[in-house]
Structure formats: structure tokens, C-alpha cells
Amino acid sequence: xxxxxxxxxxxxxxxxxxxxxxxxxxxxxxxxxxxxxxxxxxxxxxxxxxxxxxxxxxxxxxxxxxxxxxxxxxxxxxxxxxxxxxxxxxxxxxxxxxxxxxxxxxxxxxxxxxxxxxxxxxxxxxxxxxxxxxxxxxxxxxxxxxxxxxxxxxxxxxxxxx
Amino acid sequence: xxxxxxxxxxxxxxxxxxxxxxxxxxxxxxxxxxxxxxxxxxxxxxxxxxxxxxxxxxxxxxxxxxxxxxxxxxxxxxxxxxxxxxxxxxxxxxxxxxxxxxxxxxxxxxxxxxxxxxxxxxxxxxxxxxxxxxxxxxxxxxxxxxxxxxxxxxxxxxxxxxxxxxxxxxxxxxxxxxxxxxxxxxxxxxxxxxxxxxxxxxxxxxxxxxxxxxxxxxxxxxxxxxxxxxxxxxxxxxxxxxxxxxxxxxxxxxxxxxxxxxxxxxxxxxxxxxxxxxxxxxxxxxx
Numbered sequence: 001x002x003x004x005x006x007x008x009x010x011x012x013x014x015x016x017x018x019x020x021x022x023x024x025x026x027x028x029x030x031x032x033x034x035x036x037x038x039x040x041x042x043x044x045x046x047x048x049x050x051x052x053x054x055x056x057x058x059x060x061x062x063x064x065x066x067x068x069x070x071x072x073x074x075x076x077x078x079x080x081x082x083x084x085x086x087x088x089x090x091x092x093x094x095x096x097x098x099x100x101x102x103x104x105x106x107x108x109x110x111x112x113x114x115x116x117x118x119x120x121x122x123x124x125x126x127x128x129x130x131x132x133x134x135x136x137x138x139x140x141x142x143x144x145x146x147x148x149x150x151x152x153x154x155x156x157x158x159x160x161x162x
Numbered sequence: 163x164x165x166x167x168x169x170x171x172x173x174x175x176x177x178x179x180x181x182x183x184x185x186x187x188x189x190x191x192x193x194x195x196x197x198x199x200x201x202x203x204x205x206x207x208x209x210x211x212x213x214x215x216x217x218x219x220x221x222x223x224x225x226x227x228x229x230x231x232x233x234x235x236x237x238x239x240x241x242x243x244x245x246x247x248x249x250x251x252x253x254x255x256x257x258x259x260x261x262x263x264x265x266x267x268x269x270x271x272x273x274x275x276x277x278x279x280x281x282x283x284x285x286x287x288x289x290x291x292x293x294x295x296x297x298x299x300x301x302x303x304x305x306x307x308x309x310x311x312x313x314x315x316x317x318x319x320x321x322x323x324x325x326x327x328x329x330x331x332x333x334x335x336x337x338x339x340x341x342x343x344x345x346x347x348x349x350x351x352x353x354x355x356x357x358x359x360x361x362x363x364x365x366x367x368x369x370x371x372x373x374x375x376x377x378x379x380x381x382x383x384x385x386x387x388x389x390x391x392x393x394x395x396x397x398x399x400x401x402x403x404x405x406x407x408x409x410x411x412x413x414x415x416x417x418x419x420x421x422x423x424x425x426x427x428x429x430x431x432x433x434x435x436x437x438x439x440x441x442x443x444x445x446x447x448x449x
Binding site: 054058062063068111129132 | 168198236265348
């Protein structure tokens with residue numbers, strides 16, 4: 001059987017690619033479209049390093065077949081910054097040490113952005129539950145949570161009293 | 163090489179599944195893709211059910227609800243009427259995995275994956291939900307508890323798949339709840355799960371009760387004796403103790419690293435009691 005042609009809107013641009021029927025969306029993004037920001041940690045939906053947005057909902061791209069992306073709107077970590085201007089969440093991760101090895105970071109950034117877009121002022125507990133599907137083996141999570149809180153505060157244009 | 167199909171009708175989906183013995187239906191894919199990757203299943207064809215209009219979304223049906231089998235768990239949270247009527251079912255479905263997983267995973271997939279620990283299944287059994295099964299011979303409505311046959315195996319025939327989950331009309335003075343035990347707070351598989359659905363009369367006497375358990379037997383169980391122990395009582399402690407005795411008697415769990423036989427059996431009774439109290443308060447709030 002020949003490859004399947006898929007057309008999807010990826011980070012705002014309509015793109016067409018050919019894929020194998022059983023190929024994951026993650027592999028298509030990385031190997032066919034050269035969008036290597038999304039990472040494969042586990043390949044089974046446990047770690048969240050491959051998190052992308054599909055039609056406005058975050059999913060593990062390792063658990064989506066590439067042909068399922070037909071007609072979908074996909075947003076990846078590559079679409080988070082505007083040119084060279086980092087998103088506040090990205091900047092706070094850098095400033096506050098929300099990453100060490102960085103492998104989990106794209107997934108955390110995409111997931112945190114999804115949270116703050118639906119709830120600009122989540123509690124620490126809400127942040128921790130929302131990010132439960134993203135694993136980090138370096139930071140111990142606290143710095144990630146603080147970075148998300150700081151980014152949320154900045155995005156609300158508030159000043160957090162430290 | 164795998165074939166990927168996106169049928170537009172239930173009939174086409176059934177024909178595609180019937181034509182290839184190894185074909186697998188795909189809705190959320192959160193179990194199927196993991197199994198394909200590990201080599202546990204090697205389907206020659208994947209039949210994506212999500213392009214069939216009736217497979218997606220929630221609609222009123224017979225006073226209750228019909229939930230398209232490809233409706234993801236998080237979409238249940240967006241339906242205020244469903245959340246008000248069957249909060250235990252919606253909560254159970256939204257204990258599965260992470261937000262990423264629940265944005266894809268479905269209750270029908272949870273059911274047909276046939277894990278004894280599936281979180282949504284005891285809640286659906288307690289709610290007396292049914293599955294609309296579509297296949298080459300047409301449609302049939304099946305009680306949820308009759309779909310799983312054994313761990314990883316269903317009673318569905320070749321070409322059959324679940325098209326809808328049907329929840330009955332909720333009694334005005336009814337309530338449901340589901341609780342599970344896991345060693346973590348999120349992202350874990352139930353060591354024990356208990357779903358309870360109750361109806362109370364105006365004096366608070368229980369007039370109907372269904373108690374269902376997960377992860378304590380090869381399939382999720384409806385424990386009829388446990389429900390019967392509650393009916394006709396005011397849900398006093400003695401009635402709940404009798405219910406708990408029936409729960410423990412029904413448990414036949416495995417011993418594994420996640421829980422011993424003794425732990426699972428004891429916890430099943432405790433969770434069934436706690437879920438009963440939550441269902442009672444929900445029923446009371448509605449009466």
C-alpha cells in the first residue's frame with residue numbers, strides 16, 4: 001500500500017505530507033516536517049514530552065496516528081514563540097530554572113500554555129494536576145510550577161509580591 | 163503494511179472490521195497505539211470511527227443520554243446536563259490517565275480494552291448503562307457488564323464494535339459516585355475501584371441501589387447482593403456494613419505488586435462505603 005497524503009494546518013500554515021498508515025503524528029512532525037521540538041520520551045502517553053495541540057486540545061502526539069491529523073489544526077512548541085520573542089512561559093522557564101536537561105520542556109510549555117489560555121489564574125493544585133501528564137526527572141517540579149505561576153501573573157499583568 | 167480506513171457510516175465501519183480478522187477499531191487510540199507499538203496487537207487494518215457523525219458527541223436519548231463512542235472523556239465535562247445527572251460516571255472517566263490522554267480516550271474504548279481496572283466501567287455498570295453494539299447482524303443493546311469477557315477480551319463478535327454508551331434517565335432523587343484507590347494522586351491504574359448508584363424516596367429510604375467493583379476480578383463486577391443490602395434501609399451504618407460484607411464476598415482479585423488480595427478486598431469494601439455516602443448526599447441534594 002502506498003503512503004497516505006495528509007493535509008493539516010501546522011502552526012498556522014497549511015502543510016501537506018506523506019506518511020505511513022501506522023506512523024505516529026510525533027514521527028511525522030519530527031521526520032517529515034523537521035519539527036523536532038516535540039520529543040519522544042516514552043511512546044506510550046505516560047511522559048507528555050510529545051504534547052501538541054490538536055484542534056485546541058492538548059494530546060500526546062505519540063498516541064495520534066499521522067493520518068488522523070487530516071484536516072486538523074496542530075500547534076507545536078515551534079509555534080509558541082513569536083519569531084525571536086519568547087512566550088512569557090518560555091521566558092519564565094529560563095529565568096527561574098524550570099528546566100535542566102530540557103527534554104521534557106517542550107511538552108511542559110505547550111501544556112502550561114493550554115492551561116493558562118483556559119484559566120489565567122490557576123491555583124498551585126490546579127497547575128500540578130493539569131501538568132500530571134508531563135514528567136520531569138531533573139527539576140523536582142517545583143521550579144516548573146513557580147515558572148508557570150510567574151508567567152500566569154505576568155500574563156495577567158499583575159506583579160507578584162515576592 | 164497497515165491499511166488505514168476512515169468510514170463515514172456505521173455500516174461501512176462494520177463491513178471493514180468484519181472483512182479483516184485482525185482489523186482494530188480506533189477512536190481515542192490511547193490503548194491501541196500502545197499495544198501496536200509493543201507488538202501485542204498487529205492489525206492489518208485500522209478502522210478510524212471518528213468520521214462517523216453519530217459516533218461523536220452527546221445527545222438526549224429516552225430521557226437519558228446517548229454518548230457517541232468516539233467522544234473523548236474531557237468532552238463529557240462540557241455537557242452540563244450529563245454532569246448534573248451522572249457525576250460519578252463523568253468523574254470516573256476523568257480519572258483516566260492525564261489531560262492529554264483524556265482529550266483522546268473514550269469510555270467505549272475504556273470498556274472494549276477490557277482491563278479489569280478500567281475506571282469508567284464500574285461507574286457505568288452502577289448507572290445501569292448500556293452499550294449500543296453495531297455489527298454485520300445489525301444493532302443490539304448490551305448491558306455494560308456483558309461486554310468484557312476476560313482481561314483484554316470482549317464478548318463482541320467479528321465486525322462488531324460499540325457505537326454508543328447509553329445512560330438511562332436519572333431518577334429525580336438519585337445519585338451516583340465512583341472512587342478508586344491508587345498509590346499516586348494522578349496517572350495511575352486503579353488498584354480497586356467502586357461505583358455506586360442509588361435512588362432515595364422522600365424519607366431518605368433507599369429504593370434502588372447498584373454497586374459495581376473494578377480491579378477485584380477478571381472483569382468489572384455488578385454485586386447484586388451489595389445493592390440489595392442497601393434497598394429498604396435508611397442507609398444506616400448497619401446497612402452499609404452488610405453491603406460491605408457482600409462486596410468483600412464478591413472480590414476475587416489477583417495478588418500483584420500494586421496490591422495484595424487482602425488489601426484489594428478490604429479497600430473494595432471501604433471505597434464502596436465511601437462512594438455510597440457520596441451517592442447518598444447527591445441523591446439527597448436532588449430530592
